[in-house]
Amino acid sequence: MRRSSKLLAACCGFSLMAMGALGVQAKTLVYCSEGSPEGFNPSLYTAGTTFDASSRQLFNKLVEFERGTTKIVPALAETWDISEDGKEYTFHLRKGVKFHTTKNFTPSRDFNADDIIFSFMRQFKKDHPYHNISGGNYEYFESMSMPALIKDIVKVDDYTVKFILNRPEAPMIANLAMDFASITSSEYADKMMAAKTPDVLDQEPVGTGPFQLVAYQKDAVIRYKAHPDYWAGKAAIDNLVFAITPDNSVRYQKLKAGECHVMPYPNPADLEAMSKDPAINLMQKEGLNVGYLAYNTLIPPFDKPAVRKALSKAINKEAILEAVFQGAGKVAKNPIPPTIWSYNDAIVDDSYDPDAAKKMLADAGVKDLTTKIWAMPVQRPYNPNARRMAELIQADWAKVGVKAEIVSYEWGEYLKRSKDKDRDGAVLLGWTGDNGDPDNFLAVLLGCDAVGSANRAQWCNKEFEALIQKAKVVADPAERTKLYEQAQVVFKEQSPWTTIAHSIVFEPVRKEVIGYRIDPFGGHIFYGVDLK
């Protein structure tokens, strides 16, 4: 109680300073973030921590995900048209959108098509004056195949922009809602270039988002204030503070002490205490991810679907959920999480049945099988303890006569070696969705083009490939849904992976926080949040 009062006093003090002489008691929300952002331009980075500090507070995209869902809603583009051949996307931009006014920059105009052209061309064109500024690596733009996909981006008029593609791409709209597609001010960029300080654009950002940056003290605090002229209405909280707190137990102590209102990534061991704390609301949601065990389908006997299925049936997933996820997970039966549209709930999972597995292996002519299980050296939401998971699978397989050796490598090496087509053994890995589109799981992880890279099962199935390729170019969502549902049926029959689990994301927030929603993409968004 005493701590809460102190925090309230602190918040009021900070807010009053920020609000000047208005004399109004301002609201400050403190978020105990888990780390420091790499920078403030989301197109240059890939870490969720960086997106939390930048794109999710400071910027807008043409389209965005509705808060707490994977549904696409208009943002800087009010409407859009897609040409018959699916190769031209015309966006009609919102008028009257204001950029932030900062100590470096006072915008002389509202947001318009020039800002869209600048934000994308910087990433797209190697000869763009800003392309090489701040390192010039646009990882997400590249990994979403934008350079190959986009033919041109054309300004039709001040409030109309056309994206011309080399081929139809149904997930294009979802791609444009991703963090790398955040829109920066071209006027600010020009000003910084003229002042010979172009890198300031990426360090002291100016966006159209609901909050604007006030100050960043590296590894300590990020301070924001509400953008007074935000196009969707000023945020309910006046100030937003990220108190950078790397240790999850310490974050919990801060939350309990009232030193912060929201914290990410709680320690699973603290969840029970959190759920009993009257001051804390322990929110939870299924994560947009999948953890899997990928067999190498190019190497016998794993090239036989029956063998893969038998090994899947030998794994006790419920026991894994209990021991590895400590209840914070859900058994996965499909390669996409249930929160994604087109999830085929009619599919029946391979039930745990060691006797049946043993028989299936014998029927397939497999005897005294020895193999490897690759355990990731890092913790991920889709696999909080890969070594423990591997041990459980090893024990399960031993019961059906399969001897498995557990191997692990440094993370970079693990990612590199697990891609090899002649890799020995099954790999534990997973994926967190980028844009809520099934293509982002099925094509990226199981498509023929991804064999030898992200497709760790090295699985190229003609029927599956035809379905996902067709779904990529069809614009009608109902038809796409059907195609992806069918693709999941093929996947289950073939079992290139044993799908293990989807994690459940927990987020403890203090009871005085109103309107906070867990973001399925793992982000932390504070527009729309209020304090009692």
Added chain:
Amino acid sequence: MLTFLLKKLGVLVPTFFGVTLVAFVFIRMLPGDPVLLMAGERGMSEERHAKMMKQFGYDRPIYEQYFSYLGDLVQGDLGTSIITKKPVFKEFMTLFPATVELSLCAIIIAVFLGLPAGMVAATRRGSAFDHTVMTGALTGYSMPIFWWGLLLIILFSGILGWTPVSGRISLFFFFEPVTGFMLIDSLLSGQEGAFISAMSHLILPSVVLATIPLAVIARQTRSAMLEVLGEDYVRTARAKGLGAFRVIGLHTLRNAMIPVITVIGLQVGVLFAGAILTETIFSWPGIGKWMVDSIFRRDYPSVQGGLLMIAAVVMIVNLFVDLMYGLINPQIRHTD
């Protein structure tokens, strides 16, 4: 004295270059490709990987990379972080004051408690106090910093509410850093209560970081004092009828200080190592946490630059310690 100083400096220069080589080679010996780590599960094409390796200069032979690094170094350029794209020196200098402030407080606590505790334990050898100090020192030395820090947070911040959980100052206070030292900046800010807030945030992390040096200093002081107390000249001083204060303070302590100062000097390295964990627990924005993050991300320029700067600080402190020997015992200046 000048010759003594020049000799010591003469040793520092090759040591410094040795450190550049060790820092450069060791980080590259760790398995893991910085470019692949950046891409994570998403991966990247071989062409793109090659392009980025070229961009960072990692496609060149390692000796070429090293000489290029040395060339930049002699011009005062520590390189640019491949993650944040900011100059390493600037990043280091932003965070370093926080580590220095914390380490200074910790060493002050360790010296001011460790020296008297060791002295009293030595003069009352075998007493309950002696046993308590030695048991406490052994416990302190063996205590895992991470566990100890969390325990103190739960007790003093969580249960008793006496100290803040973490950070350098309350969020209430907001001012631009001038020196980077929060105690000084809080005073300069003129904001009422800022200094007290900064002090209260410093207590727990300083105590945690001071624990191991305190234990080491107390044990070292005790054993050095015991050795000197058995010397003939101390017995003679006592026989002459000198008071206990003069015998201990003048004849014993001065001679016992040489090994103690050596140990205090060596604690600077221990403090930097301890700062890594202490800073993580207490969300203290210093170089410890930054170095760990840089190692995990294989941010070669940051790791190289950080190690070099830390080594330079440790070397300078040890040079200072060497000079202190000379002041305490002038014979060392001539014999060394």
